[in-house]
Amino acid sequence: MIANRVRTALALAGALVVIATLLPCPAARADAGDANADSVYLVGEFVDPVCYFQHGMQGEAARQCAMVRGRVDQGFGFLDIRRRRLYTVIGQNHWQDPKQGLLDVLGDTVAIRARLWKSDGAAAIVVNAVYPVDRQPPAQYPWWPWRFEWSVLLGCGLLATLHLLALTALKRRLGVPGGFEYGRAALFLTSLAVMIGSLNGPVHDLSDLYLFSAHMVQHLLLSLVFPPLFILGLPAWLSRWLLSRPWLAPWRFGARVPVGFVVYTLAFSLWHTPLLYDLMMRRHAFHIVMHLMVMAGAVLMWWPIAAGEGAERRLSPGAQILYMFVISIPMLPVAAIITLADHPIYTWYVLAPRLFPMSALDDQRFGGLIMWVPGTLFWWGMMSVIYFRKLARDSRPEGELVTSIPGTAAHPPLSLR
Numbered sequence: 001m002i003a004n005r006v007r008t009a010l011a012l013a014g015a016l017v018v019i020a021t022l023l024p025c026p027a028a029r030a031d032a033g034d035a036n037a038d039s040v041y042l043v044g045e046f047v048d049p050v051c052y053f054q055h056g057m058q059g060e061a062a063r064q065c066a067m068v069r070g071r072v073d074q075g076f077g078f079l080d081i082r083r084r085r086l087y088t089v090i091g092q093n094h095w096q097d098p099k100q101g102l103l104d105v106l107g108d109t110v111a112i113r114a115r116l117w118k119s120d121g122a123a124a125i126v127v128n129a130v131y132p133v134d135r136q137p138p139a140q141y142p143w144w145p146w147r148f149e150w151s152v153l154l155g156c157g158l159l160a161t162l163h164l165l166a167l168t169a170l171k172r173r174l175g176v177p178g179g180f181e182y183g184r185a186a187l188f189l190t191s192l193a194v195m196i197g198s199l200n201g202p203v204h205d206l207s208d209l210y211l212f213s214a215h216m217v218q219h220l221l222l223s224l225v226f227p228p229l230f231i232l233g234l235p236a237w238l239s240r241w242l243l244s245r246p247w248l249a250p251w252r253f254g255a256r257v258p259v260g261f262v263v264y265t266l267a268f269s270l271w272h273t274p275l276l277y278d279l280m281m282r283r284h285a286f287h288i289v290m291h292l293m294v295m296a297g298a299v300l301m302w303w304p305i306a307a308g309e310g311a312e313r314r315l316s317p318g319a320q321i322l323y324m325f326v327i328s329i330p331m332l333p334v335a336a337i338i339t340l341a342d343h344p345i346y347t348w349y350v351l352a353p354r355l356f357p358m359s360a361l362d363d364q365r366f367g368g369l370i371m372w373v374p375g376t377l378f379w380w381g382m383m384s385v386i387y388f389r390k391l392a393r394d395s396r397p398e399g400e401l402v403t404s405i406p407g408t409a410a411h412p413p414l415s416l417r
Contacts, residue, residue, distance in 0.1 A: 042080045059107050156196055
């Protein structure tokens, strides 16, 4: 009876993930900092299109260029500095004299609230309010309903479906004994829930639009919480079958020690350089690539620890502790540079609307501390768990009855598996 209820609950959970991929995603909010059918909140500067497109001018140079031969009468655009998008300005409700108002702020970095109009792929705005960039009004973030990314939901729905087929049809085809593995299914679905919660809703919006510290929380979830749950959700027989496929030979190589650690460390470190980080925030396609690289690298890094019998070369408890200690080292200098910097490193968050009474530098330092302290404590906590489990196993009295052979399914080795 209980087994039937558990099976029904897991089936419903998997169905919800799949159905969610078919639901339409609500449009971005007016304060989300991106264009939608209603309004936008942007940070940038008014520019003359000729001066910007032909000469790449901004700031004071753009002001002087626009004043040549009355070019101000030929129309202006607004350059969203964060995303490098240009909107045609078709009206200004903020000033009684729009021409003089534009001249006063031309070349200055300002924040605006505007109504957006779209037609045939072009976008234009009517400016409703203008604020100095250092005196923006507090951002009004709508905490509900959540905004979902269809690509994340589609990917999670596909993974949930494949996992369900593996635990049923594939298991019968391979002749693996035993019934449906509810614990594995629950762990796998939990990992997908962590992914959906990290890449959608408030965590996604706060990290993408407002707070560097929220982005660090997102990265910790994707690199420290999602991977072990994902791997533990794969039965050992399924992991071995997958790694035996010829087309997964690169993954089999990457899951070895220390290849996965090197891949993850390089991906994590390179994407935190200011040039790539700001590029990633401006270009959504690059942001998707970054998340895929971090998650894939984290799964490779975790594989020798969490895969257990599914790993090609299993690590002893001592080797696991050493491996985790080495993993925790590269994060420290990156976190230290971010935390101890005396100025904001990432332009994207310098220009972000302030959601809380916290400067861009304070937000950056808080994000560095999140990476530094909880990230380090997590690895030391994992090392402590493995050490005390090994200590308890080694302190077993010699005369104690052992009912199973070490290394078998009934008595697995000391690991997360």
